[in-house]
Amino acid sequence: MGYNPQKPMEGRISDLGPPYYENFFPPVIKANKGKWLWHEITQPGVLMHKSETGDEVYSVRVGCPRLVSVEYIREVCTIADKHCDGFLRFTTRNNIEFMVDSRAKVQPLLDTLASYGNKYPVGGTGAGVTNIVHTQGWVHCHTPATDASGVVKAVMDELFDYFTSMTLPAQVRIALACCLNMCGAVHASDIAILGIHRKPPMIDNKRISGVCELPLAIASCPLGAVKPAKAIVDGVEIKSVKVTVERCMFCGNCYTMCPAMPLADPEGDGIAILVGGKVSNRISAPKFSKLVIPFLPNTTPRWPETVSAVKKILVAYAADAKKYERIGEWAERIGWEKFFEKCDIPFTEKSIDDYRLAYDTWRTTVQFKFTSHIK
Amino acid sequence: MAKRETPLLDQLESGPWPSFVTDIKRQAETKPECWDILGILELSYKERITHWKHGGIVGVFGYGGGIVGRYADVPELFPGVEHFHTIRVAQPASKYYTSANLRQLMALWEKYGSGMTNFHGSTGDIILLGTRTENLEPFFWDLTHDMGQDLGGSGSNLRTPANCIGESRCEWACYDTEEACHSMTIKYQDEIHRPAFPYKFKFKFSGCPNDCVASIARSDISVIGTWRDAIRIDQAAVKEYVAGNYPANGGAHSGKDWGKFDITKEVINLCPTDCMWMEGAELKIDDKECTRCMHCINVMPRALRPGLDKGASLCVGAKAPILDGAQFATLIIPFVKMSKDNDFEELVDFIEKVWDWWMEVGKNRERVGETMQRVGLPTFLSVMGVTPIPQHVKEPRSNPYIFWREEEVEGGFTRDIDEFRAKHKA
Numbered sequence: 001m002g003y004n005p006q007k008p009m010e011g012r013i014s015d016l017g018p019p020y021y022e023n024f025f026p027p028v029i030k031a032n033k034g035k036w037l038w039h040e041i042t043q044p045g046v047l048m049h050k051s052e053t054g055d056e057v058y059s060v061r062v063g064c065p066r067l068v069s070v071e072y073i074r075e076v077c078t079i080a081d082k083h084c085d086g087f088l089r090f091t092t093r094n095n096i097e098f099m100v101d102s103r104a105k106v107q108p109l110l111d112t113l114a115s116y117g118n119k120y121p122v123g124g125t126g127a128g129v130t131n132i133v134h135t136q137g138w139v140h141c142h143t144p145a146t147d148a149s150g151v152v153k154a155v156m157d158e159l160f161d162y163f164t165s166m167t168l169p170a171q172v173r174i175a176l177a178c179c180l181n182m183c184g185a186v187h188a189s190d191i192a193i194l195g196i197h198r199k200p201p202m203i204d205n206k207r208i209s210g211v212c213e214l215p216l217a218i219a220s221c222p223l224g225a226v227k228p229a230k231a232i233v234d235g236v237e238i239k240s241v242k243v244t245v246e247r248c249m250f251c252g253n254c255y256t257m258c259p260a261m262p263l264a265d266p267e268g269d270g271i272a273i274l275v276g277g278k279v280s281n282r283i284s285a286p287k288f289s290k291l292v293i294p295f296l297p298n299t300t301p302r303w304p305e306t307v308s309a310v311k312k313i314l315v316a317y318a319a320d321a322k323k324y325e326r327i328g329e330w331a332e333r334i335g336w337e338k339f340f341e342k343c344d345i346p347f348t349e350k351s352i353d354d355y356r357l358a359y360d361t362w363r364t365t366v367q368f369k370f371t372s373h374i375k
Numbered sequence: 376m377a378k379r380e381t382p383l384l385d386q387l388e389s390g391p392w393p394s395f396v397t398d399i400k401r402q403a404e405t406k407p408e409c410w411d412i413l414g415i416l417e418l419s420y421k422e423r424i425t426h427w428k429h430g431g432i433v434g435v436f437g438y439g440g441g442i443v444g445r446y447a448d449v450p451e452l453f454p455g456v457e458h459f460h461t462i463r464v465a466q467p468a469s470k471y472y473t474s475a476n477l478r479q480l481m482a483l484w485e486k487y488g489s490g491m492t493n494f495h496g497s498t499g500d501i502i503l504l505g506t507r508t509e510n511l512e513p514f515f516w517d518l519t520h521d522m523g524q525d526l527g528g529s530g531s532n533l534r535t536p537a538n539c540i541g542e543s544r545c546e547w548a549c550y551d552t553e554e555a556c557h558s559m560t561i562k563y564q565d566e567i568h569r570p571a572f573p574y575k576f577k578f579k580f581s582g583c584p585n586d587c588v589a590s591i592a593r594s595d596i597s598v599i600g601t602w603r604d605a606i607r608i609d610q611a612a613v614k615e616y617v618a619g620n621y622p623a624n625g626g627a628h629s630g631k632d633w634g635k636f637d638i639t640k641e642v643i644n645l646c647p648t649d650c651m652w653m654e655g656a657e658l659k660i661d662d663k664e665c666t667r668c669m670h671c672i673n674v675m676p677r678a679l680r681p682g683l684d685k686g687a688s689l690c691v692g693a694k695a696p697i698l699d700g701a702q703f704a705t706l707i708i709p710f711v712k713m714s715k716d717n718d719f720e721e722l723v724d725f726i727e728k729v730w731d732w733w734m735e736v737g738k739n740r741e742r743v744g745e746t747m748q749r750v751g752l753p754t755f756l757s758v759m760g761v762t763p764i765p766q767h768v769k770e771p772r773s774n775p776y777i778f779w780r781e782e783e784v785e786g787g788f789t790r791d792i793d794e795f796r797a798k799h800k801a
Contacts, residue, residue, distance in 0.1 A: 077474035126627030157390030364703035373764035
């Protein structure tokens with residue numbers, strides 16, 4: 001008994017939602033939810049949480065490439081079965097956490113992880129570099145300006161020692177999005193690696209009538225660079241669009257709306273580096289990442305220019321920032337002009353904003369006071 | 376499918392970070408279509424451009440979201456990835472799993488899909504990467520019938536909500552993020568699966584202002600835990616920190632010698648509101664001045680804890696830069712109680728008020744944050760029935776261009792030009 005294509009609606013079940021989370025809690029988590037008192041990172045990659053009941057849970061954090069196979073997940077399950085009664089979890093930054101309920105169980109777990117060679121690196125805690133959150137890139141997406149998994153692998157190879165240690169002034173969150181759509185939402189990261197296009201879209205007049213609603217394509221351009229136009233296809237005049245090239249900022253939104261306007265290009269596409277963003281409200285309000293390197297080429301397979309740019313920023317920050325200072329706070333304290341100097345990054349006009357919208361008088365933080373205005 | 380030569384990708388097998396290339400190769404031993412994943416990716420590495428076609432509308436009956444259609448633009452070269460649709464499976468809150476559950480899901484994916492996955496997608500779902508159209512319904516049948524699980528969201532609908540780890544393993548959570556996230560996800564299944572919105576809509580639930588799920592940067596409604604009474608202080612533990620017996624920041628800085636812990640330098644002087652001081656060996660906090668940034672609590676987790684009168688702040692309108700630039704979510708409701716006992720009533724009322732308005736006035740592909748910008752924050756507050764307070768802005772406006780309404784001005788807007796001219800010659 002399974003799906004019957006003759007009667008597709010018969011017996012159909014829908015709208016179940018996700019499984020109830022508590023069914024997946026390890027016993028020590030279930031018993032102590034809401035009772036945790038404090039935590040401590042006992043060594044890089046190992047967190048200990050102490051409960052008011054006296055219970056402890058040790059979480060061993062492991063870096064994961066995110067793009068993983070069925071066999072990989074099965075192997076992870078085998079480790080969880082062996083050491084964690086079959087429980088595990090994933091973090092918001094694509095790390096895996098194996099949890100055990102006593103200190104004595106930590107080392108055997110670490111030994112097992114180490115027995116797989118470099119497959120399950122332990123780290124990603126505290127004042128270090130944790131896993132890079134990233135998008136799909138060339139392995140699956142139709143709009144990327146760069147790959148994702150390959151760039152991440154190359155960068156993490158170089159920054160590996162920062163993943164397994166806690167020597168930085170504060171945590172450094174690196175994120176990669178392979179185009180300006182930013183399904184990875186990298187815009188508030190300490191270091192953002194962003195795929196960008198630099199050539200305006202081509203117009204595929206042979207296809208545009210069949211695949212594109214012209215008004216939507218025209219309306220999709222935030223700068224009004226896409227305009228109605230006529231074109232001749234096989235001797236017949238058709239309705240199409242044209243692009244005012246001087247107005248194009250290469251966001252790719254037209255291509256999202258209209259498949260007949262592709263803009264990816266081997267020479268045009270590459271990577272921009274943005275720095276100094278954060279989401280935490282700690283000390284200073286959340287910040288956007290700022291564009292400091294406008295373009296680096298897609299040098300496959302290991303993106304050496306991008307790897308070295310990220311490393312350079314990290315090393316300068318590690319040497320100069322004060323304890324607890326995030327990259328953005330450091331840059332603001334020393335001044336951005338100093339940031340460019342200390343990181344040895346040439347400043348160009350490309351880092352000067354000539355786009356729009358300063359809605360910056362709205363409060364984008366949860367820092368506020370309970371004055372009489374709040375009823 | 377034949378084994379593919381991948382000289383470029385092979386160079387991503389060395390180095391200390393785990394290699395996705397090695398992993399895909401191993402999977403190819405039992406799922407030979409994985410060679411075509413490597414093959415098409417190798418081609419992209421060679422030509423430095425993607426080889427996936429734009430679009431392709433596929434799905435399961437009755438749902439408008441949860442599946443992302445994808446086709447190779449060189450199917451003749453790589454038939455194993457001719458169709459390469461993504462399935463989004465809704466993740467459990469906080470992403471805890473049992474191995475039994477994951478093994479069952481992996482067995483399904485081995486049967487119906489490419490054998491490759493993402494744990495997890497950016498929004499939070501489990502991503503099953505690459506299957507053919509004819510496998511979608513059978514997979515969905517087995518997912519719902521055999522596993523009792525379901526798809527997440529995609530398209531112009533409510534995207535699968537996500538939360539930080541919350542009370543299940545964090546001492547700072549100011550409400551039960553897991554229960555809030557799960558409840559809202561279950562309550563709004565229709566909105567997740569059947570696109571009826573102008574554009575995508577995201578909820579993210581963070582338990583405290585550290586915001587580990589990045590809700591303020593990327594969710595249309597961001598729910599961030601906070602408290603409105605006093606930070607709880609254990610003065611004995613403060614002394615232990617001062618004496619250097621407890622590691623600062625939970626040991627987060629232990630890899631480098633930063634010198635002896637200095638509470639003045641590391642806590643009191645870094646407080647953004649300057650509301651802390653020492654009286655002898657006692658740490659004092661003027662809680663009325665505190666903006667709950669979490670720094671002191673982060674540095675001294677054994678001595679300081681959030682207060683007891685807990686709830687959440689509701690912020691609206693975050694998004695990535697496409698199109699008008701990135702936005703953080705704007706603080707709208709400073710404090711609500713978050714309780715399962717009343718089914719998160721205040722939050723639900725708020726969500727539905729936002730939706731009612733946005734579905735009415737939002738333009739196609741306009742995130743709610745953009746709609747707010749278009750109409751202005753005062754208008755948004757007014758439709759939400761929220762009284763404007765200073766907490767809504769970082770600072771008052773610096774231009775005088777106020778949209779006065781006629782009823783606010785004595786005598787209204789209608790005047791007689793002849794009467795005016797009788798007194799004021801042109």
